[in-house]
Each structure stands twice: as structure tokens, then as C-alpha cells.
Amino acid sequence: MERGNGFARARADEPPRPHARAQKRETVVALAGNPNVGKSTVFNALTGMHQHTGNWPGKTVVSARGSCEVQGKRYLLVDTPGSYSLMAHSAEEQAARDFICFGGADAVVVVCDASCLERNLDLALQTMEITDRVVVCVNLMDEARQRGTSVDLARLEARLGVPVVPACARAGQGLRELMHAVACVTREKPCQGCSKTREPQPKAARGAREGALDGRCSGCCCALCSPVRYAEPIEQALKLLIPAVSAVRPEKAPGARWLALRLLEGDRALCEGIDRMLGFSLARQPEVACALTQAKQSLSRAHLTGAALCDAIADTLVRTAGELCAGVIQKTPTKRERRDRRLDRILTSRRAGIPLMLLLLIGVFWLTITGANLPSQLLADGLFRFGEQLAKWLALAGAPEWLRGLAVDGAYRVLAWVVSVMLPPMAIFFPLFTLLEDLGYLPRVAFNLDRCFQKCRACGKQALTMAMGFGCNAAGVVGCRIIDSPRERLIAILTNSFVPCNGRFPTLTAILTMFFVGNSGGLGASLLCALLLTGLVLLGVGMTFLASRLLSGTVLRGVPSSFTLELPPYRRPQLGKVLVRSVLDRTLFVLGRAAAVAAPAGVLLWCMANLAVGGRTLLAVCASALDPVARFFGLDGVILLAFVLGFPANEIVVPIIIMAYLSQGSLVEMNDLSLLRALLVQNGWTWVTAVCTMLFSLMHWPCSTTCLTIHKETQSWKWTAAAVLLPTAAGLTACALVANLARAFAGG
């Protein structure tokens, strides 16, 4: 099936609103399923929208919408966050539950992992109690086959009573059949013996379940959809309650059976949600209240109240899923499973687990540093040469001197510097990282590090958000949504800046190379650089632990939350796709950032360096004002000013330092690090200055994008301020310590 064949492009991402429908004639389809079953892959394949799908649970952190058109019919697809069950535990599961129950979707597609069908069916069964317009999509069929699992789909469909469609969304297979099944369940057709309209069910299904049902409607007055049969006392209680609920139930609401079960369970939050959606209090309706009392009495006679009832319901669902799968799934152990298990044993072993992690980290950094060298050089040469040409053209056009200075020496040079220094490393690091993600390795990292996080009273998933922070701190902050507990999420958000983002790598590697590694080039030098960079990063990680411990001992006190982390099977990453998408995404991002931040910063700097105030340039005035303070911390006025001005984006810190030292207000070609080193030493840099600058680069206020993101995620200025103060305080303390100790021991 070719992509784009009749599938229209999707609109941009926005949170779904209940009952919101963009166009009247669109059919709204919700995509539900456990985390990590390929829901987003199905969504992407159908809508053509780019949404990042990585191989660890909880990747979809927002609900996304997209549209597609099949055979003349328009569909609005809503991708919900993965949930194990509709009994929501986290904000994400709640969002998924709310949309499936109250969002007014016309149909729900429950995406299941073929290798893990039994557990996935739990959600499908719960969904089938809410609505009968359900299609079960059994995804990842190719993987299941490789693992020796075969599924008898026809039998499953007969037992379930809803369409069951096999798919391999990665390869684009099964999607056409899926949309056909969706069209079937949402088609309007008169149903026998009922005034409501619905597509009649497969005949086999009805026959198979006649015995289990007493033929009464319990859904929306249509044929019964749910194959789940609870224990007798519960069924009796439902028999009492369902007629009363059906009588007051509006058309588009969840099925009466589901509503009745929720009333019996008595979950406050959920009942309030139901009442909100219905517009009236269900439990307080006269007949319902009466029937509810009777039903509860009959249940308490059978000792099924409170937790016992919830257990019984959950147990029935799980057991039914197991019964449905009995005889449907055939499993034979394969080489691949054994290989995966062996790999896992090694990667999480006591002796090799953590060393391998470190090696991998060093490897990634080394690849990034070495791979970026040549492209950076070439880009710098090309861009600076073009800059000179630009200056000539402006002169020819008769532009005034100051305009030439502003545009070329200011804006263009800084932009060129940022692009040539930032783009190659990012274009290498992000694909590498995405490959690791797709492979499924990252949850193993969280698994290995969880003990440390436990000791800090934080969540092991913070390891994942830290890893994301390597790429971009703002992305790391958004990724903190995978942490369920609000307290632990806040800790993860506040400490995310302790890991250096891609914007800081060039600063760190440049200083490392200039002062500690030497300019010899070659394998030894690049390895040493990678090792030292890893050391710095580990320092950042250590500070993260320390800061987390501090926070959870003071302002964010609390006990460690319950923690379940799914370790998905290893999947072969789609190399080509990942590389192309990643490189393209990153290139666009860097270029966009450079244009939006670096160019204006360049303009500002040029102005500051060329506007005179009382005989000195504005730059010099600011720098000398900050100088006394900065000296205490082992820095100098220019460095501190550079960090302050680098608030919009970390990558412009070094250009600012260079431009300030040159104090000509222009950035001459400075890609030769030995020249740069000479300039720095000329301006008073020693190894202490280098160390302090690196420490401060590692630990200082988050960049503006990150701050905005933090505010958006926490909805609180207080916590945003804390996120700014925490790393700054840490950085200043570290610098002060190093500077003053060095002064004390070495005398300067």
C-alpha cells in the first residue's frame, strides 16, 4: 500500500477537546492501546504526520490529531497516550481515558501488540464495555512471527465479536483493511429488533456468545458487545442497575453496562467526570439512586464491596482476556528470544551493566566529536568566505559603514559561527540517540540506574529524561511527562539542566581541546577529548543525583512512588528512516534557531561593541561592571557577560567571548583553535579560568526556551524561578570552590 494514496495530510498538533469536531462530516476515531504497541506508527502511517516514535513506553506524551480520507469518507484520528487500563493512574492515562469515554469518538481502534496479546486485550475488553464501535488492530505481526508467536485471528474475531485486523504499521501493511473495518463499524445500518442503527455483527460471534448472554441489550440499546461476564453476584447487581441507567442515559454516552459498573465501584474522581460529561449527576437520579442502593446491598451480601469488588472486576477482565486467547495464540521459543534474553543479561549484569553504559556514552561522544570535525571546518570556511563576499556586495551597493558592520560583522558572522559549530555535532548526536531509543536500550539504562534514583527519592525514569536532556534541555523537560508522580516529575524538571545539552557541547569541547587536550589531532586527542567530556557529563549526572536528593529532602519532600517500567523487546531500528528524519529535523532546527537567536544576538553585540559611552564601548562598560564579581568565581567580566547574554541560546556564549576580547565588534575567522587559545591567554585566561568556565557552562541557568518550557509544564513562576536558581547556585558554588582553592594553593 503506498503512503499518501488517498490519505490527506494531517493538521498540526493540538490537544483534543471533548465533543470538538472540526467538520460536521468527519468521523472521529480514537486510537487506544498499551504503551509501546505502535499506536503512533499506525497514526503516522494513516495521517502522514511526523510524530516521533521511540521504543520505550510512554513516548506519546500528548494526544495528537490528524485527518485522513478513505474512499471519500473523512476521518479525524486522535492518538491517545498509551494506557494499560482505563482505570487511570497517571495524568496521561487519564487523558486517554477521558477521551475514549467522554470525547465523543465515533469509533475506537484498540491497537495491540501481537506478541503480548493477552495483556493488551484487557484494554480492548474495557473499551468494548464503553462502546460497541471497536476495531481491534493486532500490530507488530512481523515481530510476533519472528518470535515464534502465531495468532488465529479469525477465531479471536469470532470470540470477541468485533473486527480484528492484523497489521504491520512499520511496513504499512494492514492499514487499508483497518480503515475498512472502521468504516464498517461506523456505518449506519438498521439493526434487527432495535430502533437504533448499527452494523450487524459477524454471525459467528453472535452464535458463540449466545450462551453467555441472556440476549438483553446492555450497551446503547443495541446488541450486546461485551464478551466479559462477571461473577454471578455482580451480574445480578448489574441486572438491577442497568435498566435504571439505560433509562436516563443520553445517546452518545458510554454504554449503560460500563456506567453501572463504575457506579458500583464508586470511584469518586471517575464518577465526577461522568457527571460532568453527562451534565447531570447520574447517581442522584431517583430511579438510579434506588436501584444503586439495592444493587449495593445485594453485593454486600456476597461480600463484594470496596476493594474486593474492584479486585473481582479486574480479575474477571484479566481472566476473560486469558480465556479469549487460549487456543488462539501459539508460541514456540525462538533463537531470537534467547538471544534477546542473553543480551539483556549482559546489559544489566552486575559486572558489565554499568561499564557498558559508560562505554556507550564515551562512544557516542567520540563519534559526535570526531564526525563533526571536518564538516564544521568546511562549513566555517564556506560560510565565512561567503560573509566576505557579502561585505563586498554591500560596499558595492553603497551601504553605509555601520550597516555593513551590523549585518555582516554582527548578525551574519555570529550566525555563521553558530551554524558551523552547532550543526554537525547535532546532526550526528541526534540520529545516534534516536537509534538507541528505537533499539530499546534506554529503558535498560533506567533499569540499571533506578537504585541510585531510589536513594534520592526520585524516579528511575529520570534517567530517560536526562538522556533526552543531552539533546536539548527543553525536550528533556517535556519528556518528564513520562513520570507519573507530580513530585518526582518536578524533581526531574528542576534538575534537567545539569546535563549539558547539544548547545553546550561545542563550548565544552572547544575549551577542553584548547587547554587540556592540545591541538595535535589524531585518534589519541579525540579519544581524550571524549573521555574528558564524558567526565564532565558524569559530573553533571552526579550533580543531578545530589540536587534530586537535596530537593526531595527539603522543598519536595515525599516518599518514593510506586514504579513499574516496561522493558520492551529489542527492535531493529529502521536505520534509513531514522537517519534521514533525524538529520533533516535537526538541520532545520539548528538553522531556525540560528536565524531566530544568533543573528539578533549578533546585531546586539555589534551595537554594544561599537556604541561608545563615555569613551568606552558599551560592551567594555558592562564587562568591567561585572568583573569584580566574576573574578571571585574564577571567571572574568567578559565571560560572565557572555553567559548572561547567552540566555536565549547557549551556543552563542563563545562567539560573544571572542567578539568581546577582540573588541573590534567583529568576529574574524576564529576556527583555528590555537589562535583562539592565544587570544584567550592574552586576555588573562589560565587553566583555572578554563575549568571554571566549563563548570559554569555545565551548571548555570537554563536557556530561554527551556525556561519557557518549564513554565509551561509546571504552570508556576515559583518553580521556574527555582529551576533557574538551582543550577546557578550549584555552578557558582563549584566555581568559587575551584577558584579559591586554586588561589590558595597555587597563589593565583
Added chain:
Amino acid sequence: MRSNKPLAELHEGECARVTELLVQNGMRRRLLDIGLTPGTRVECELKSPSGDPAAYRIRGALIALRRRDAALVLTETE
């Protein structure tokens, strides 16, 4: 030999059947959701470098649980 012990005490590679959940409320629901209902067969597949958390094969999926939570799930080894 059969023996009763909490999930947390299973060795790597050991299988058992869940008998009882001693944990309440939110965590209980979560454990039921991932399939740890009484009667389910589980296998302790992996232990992390420090021993805590450990990963268990539950109904086809590999799920990591912390020791303090796994200690509240009683099982009977086969």
C-alpha cells in the same frame, strides 16, 4: 520443591505463581492492570546490577518492579 515467598525473593530464572497481593489502592490497581492477578505465572527474568529493581516476565511482557513493591506480592514457586 514448592515454597511460598514474595516476588522480590525469586532468583533469576525462577518461576512462580502469584497467590496474593498485599499491596493496596493505586499500586494494587497498577499491578492488576499489568496482569499480576492471583494465579498468574511469573518468571524473574532479570536483576539490575544492584539487585533492585528486578524485571519479571508477566503475561508476555517484561516489567521492572522495585523490591519494596515486589515484596508485597506473594507467590508460590513451582
